[in-house]
Amino acid sequence: MRGVMRKTKPKGKTLAQWAEREVAAVRASLPADIRIQAEGIPVGYEPEPDPGLVADGVEPDTLGLFVGSDFVHERDGQGELPPRIFLFLTPLWEEAEGDPECFRAEVRRTYLHELGHYLGWEEEDMKARDLE
DSSP states (O other), rough: OOOOOOOOOHHHHHHHHHHHHHHHHHHHSOHHHHHHHHHHHSEEEEESOOHHHHHHTTOOTTEEEEEEEEHHHHHHTOSSSSOEEEEEEEHHHHTTTTOOOHHHHHHHHHHHHHHHTTTTTOOHHHHTTOOO
């Protein structure tokens, strides 16, 4: 008799590798002007928001986070912090319900959402682009 297959969480390094490959593929697919901007923003791959972020009000199950100055403020010299995108691998895996293909789709969607914040898109813009 065959056992029931359970989807276990891959090691963090594997999730990070999958996420890095997906972000690289997304960047490669962007229009040239946006791709240039996107390639200049570092992406951090963390297991989950650290306690400091949670203390600052970031929910523990947050999928991604953009920090720093958006493109408009960075360009005009008003930015205070350099831009950076964080993707939180454990919440992304849980959102994907342990399915590798869904995980990659969630990484793509979350990365594009956070990139949208950098580009100065408002939440309504994100919704219109199905990136809410």
